[in-house]
Amino acid sequence: VRDIMGKEPGDVEDEPPEESAMAVVVDTASPEQLGELANFALNVLLVVIDHHSSNKLVERAKVAIYDPHARAVSELVYLMAMHVLGLRLEKPVLELLLAGIVYDTRHFILSNARTLRMAAELLEQGASLERVLKALQSPPMEPPERIARIKGAKRMHSIRAGDYIIAFTHVGAYESSVARAILDLGADLVIVVSERGSEARVVGRARKSIVEKLGLHLGRDIMEQLSRSLGGGGGGHAQAAGASVRASLERVFSEVVRIVENFLRSRGLQPQPIT
Incomplete structure (x- = not known):
């Protein structure tokens, strides 16, 4: 996020929000992975976006965008944004989606044909693979x-x-x-x-x-x-x-x-x- 958007990522809140009617849970296969947020997520309108081979949250979701054949959740987000909702995405968003695909597929090693087509579309729309690869470089190990x-x-x-x-x-x-x-x-x-x-x-x-x-x-x-x-x-x-x-x-x-x-x-x- 820092390298692509030029912004410092904000802190993640561990406490459930006091007022919210919806929870969107992404790339998470079970309530236990949500920790203290699980009780909150299961008691509001739950939207799940995931690609794990099995998911305990899908059956409890009001809306589930779920495809275990997808190689990265970024694929599902991209499909919804571009091919279902017809949104116009800015370059930083395109590059964040591409970064998600590159990371989840271990630099395309685990890709399938659809993954590569989506990556190509993201590049055609202006995403820079060079910037994404640079952003994903591991920092020196502490x-x-x-x-x-x-x-x-x-x-x-x-x-x-x-x-x-x-x-x-x-x-x-x-x-x-x-x-x-x-x-x-x-x-x-x-x-x-x-x-x-x-x-x-x-x-x-x-x-x-x-x-x-x-x-x-x-x-x-x-x-x-x-x-x-x-x-x-x-x-x-x-x-x-x-x-x-x-x-x-x-x-x-x-x-x-x-x-x-x-x-x-x-x-x-x-x-x-x-x-």
Whole structure:
């Protein structure tokens, strides 16, 4: 937002607004992901815009713009704005939508034909891919994030199943960054757990190869099962998913290991600890 619009992003309010008749929830798969805002959102006119493979909010929404085949929520927003409402979008808005597509598709790696057509339309209407890519460049990693990555690697419990390596670890913060780092180390699937008060947050990341060859869907096969087992909410995509569950770190860690190992056995693989 700062690089594209030239404005400093405002603070996000965690408290529900005192007076509002509507909540628009974007790119969110379950009430648990809304935290303290969940009760508010579920008791006003709810509009949901999402593309996760499963969504617990859609059935409770008054209006749902939902397409699990979309590669980015920005696709759905663009379709509504341009092709349904016929709005004329200013260049900064076009570039924010393009940035959403680039980010969600990992720089178009996860794109399909419709995604690329929309990106081309955004460029034809004046969006600058160069500006978007520059805005999405990661800033230099600060020491706390680097420390979290090192701690995650030190605490790692890893198993091997056939040709696949699966890693489990726990940290206090930067779960997604830690998961990416361990994938870069050579793991095929990474599960990172962190404790947040009375809840635990779980983040999963997987390589495309293990997802396609084993028919794995992290959101459906791991996170949704974990939330059903321990209570809470979870879901996401095939290669990237998460959950928030009401249990101790130790309980969550042992349960997610059990769920992953059972999935591997269901595919004819025998998980063995790496020592």
